Amino acid sequence: MRFAAPIDNPIEITTAQYAAILGATPSKGARSPLLWNAAFKAAGIDAVMHPMDTRPEALGAVVAALKADPRYVGGAVAVPHKQAVGAFLDRQEPEAARIGAVNAIYRDGDALVGANTDGAGALSQIEALVGGADALRTRRATLIGLGGAGLAVAAYLAGRTASLTLANRTRATADAASQKLGAIAVDYPLSPEVLEATNLLVNATTIGHPDGPEGAPVAENLLSTLPEDAAVYDVIYQPRPTPLLAAAQALGLATLDGLGMNLDQAVIAFDKAVPGALSAERIREAMRAV
Known part of the structure; x- marks a missing residue:
C-alpha cells in the first residue's frame, strides 16, 4: 500500500x-x-x-x-x-x-x-564517563554552547548534577536557558573562577577545533584551569580525538566524545x-x- x-x-x-x-x-x-x-x-x-x-x-x-x-x-x-x-x-x-x-x-x-533522545543519549554517555548517575550528582557541571544539541544536553543534566552552569556566546541565550532549567548563566569565554569550580566540562561548540572561530589554542587555555579530577565531554566526535579532547588527555583528564x-x-x-x-x-x- x-x-x-x-x-x-x-x-x-x-x-x-x-x-x-x-x-x-x-x-x-x-x-x-x-x-x-x-x-x-x-x-x-x-x-x-x-x-x-x-x-x-x-x-x-x-x-x-x-x-x-x-x-x-x-x-x-x-x-x-x-x-x-x-x-x-x-x-x-x-x-x-x-x-x-x-x-x-x-x-x-x-x-x-x-x-528528545539527543539529550538522553548524551546523559547515558556522561554518566559512563564520571562513574554513574550517583557520581554525576556530585559533579559541578559547566556546559558551553546552547544550540540545539547543547540545549538538549543541558535539559537532561538539569537536576542531575550538584550544579549546572551554562555559557554561550550570546549571553541572552544563556540567561533564557538558565532561567528555564534552573541553572546558572555566566559570560563566555569562561572566567578562571568558573573553570576552577568546574569538575565536569561539557562542550557543544566548535571550541578547540581548527575550523572553529576560536581556534585550537583556546582549548588548552580553557582546560588548564580545570581541577585535576575534572572530566571533559565533547558532543563532537570527528576527528577522533577531537582537538579539545586531545588537549584534555594531554593534561591527564578523563574524556569522552559524542560518538556514543x-x-x-x-x-x-x-x-x-x-x-x-x-x-x-x-x-x-x-x-x-x-
Missing part, C-alpha cells in the same frame, strides 16, 4: 509495522533507517524504517496520517522539523517540552508522543517505539554492527 500523505518520495508500506524518519530529504542518506532496520531484524520484527521527505507545509498532514495508521510505531525527526513537529503530536515528554525540540516519536495507544551519544539516541528511540523487543545492549549491538 502506498503511503497516502504528501511526501516527496513515494513509498510502499509492505510490512506488518513500520517506522519513519521525517525530514527535508532523509531519503538522500539519513543513517537512522540503517540503524533501525538492523534492530528490527535482530528482534525478528516484520518492520522497516522509511525515510519520508516532508516539506514544512505538509508536516501536519504526514503526522496525522502516521497517527491514523496503527502499523506506525514511531521513529525519528530530522532537520528542519524538530521544533515544529511538537504542535502536531498529542503530547511531549517533559525534557522535550523544555528543550522545545523533538527528535523522536513513539506511539502510546492512539496517541503520538514526542521525545549518536548511537545511544537511536537505541533509546527504538526502545521507546518497540519497548521490550530487545534489551538496550542488544539494540546497541545490532546498530553498532551497521
Whole structure:
C-alpha cells in the first residue's frame, strides 16, 4: 500500500509495522533507517524504517496520517522539523517540552508522543564517563554552547548534577536557558573562577577545533584551569580525538566524545517505539554492527 500523505518520495508500506524518519530529504542518506532496520531484524520484527521527505507545509498532514495508521510505531525527526513537529503530536515528554525540540516519536495507544533522545543519549554517555548517575550528582557541571544539541544536553543534566552552569556566546541565550532549567548563566569565554569550580566540562561548540572561530589554542587555555579530577565531554566526535579532547588527555583528564551519544539516541528511540523487543545492549549491538 502506498503511503497516502504528501511526501516527496513515494513509498510502499509492505510490512506488518513500520517506522519513519521525517525530514527535508532523509531519503538522500539519513543513517537512522540503517540503524533501525538492523534492530528490527535482530528482534525478528516484520518492520522497516522509511525515510519520508516532508516539506514544512505538509508536516501536519504526514503526522496525522502516521497517527491514523496503527502499523506506525514511531521513529525519528530530522532537520528542519524538530521544533515544529511538537504542535502536531498529542503530547511531549517533559525534557522535550523544555528543550522545545523533538527528535523522536513513539506511539502510546492512539496517541503520538514526542521525545528528545539527543539529550538522553548524551546523559547515558556522561554518566559512563564520571562513574554513574550517583557520581554525576556530585559533579559541578559547566556546559558551553546552547544550540540545539547543547540545549538538549543541558535539559537532561538539569537536576542531575550538584550544579549546572551554562555559557554561550550570546549571553541572552544563556540567561533564557538558565532561567528555564534552573541553572546558572555566566559570560563566555569562561572566567578562571568558573573553570576552577568546574569538575565536569561539557562542550557543544566548535571550541578547540581548527575550523572553529576560536581556534585550537583556546582549548588548552580553557582546560588548564580545570581541577585535576575534572572530566571533559565533547558532543563532537570527528576527528577522533577531537582537538579539545586531545588537549584534555594531554593534561591527564578523563574524556569522552559524542560518538556514543549518536548511537545511544537511536537505541533509546527504538526502545521507546518497540519497548521490550530487545534489551538496550542488544539494540546497541545490532546498530553498532551497521
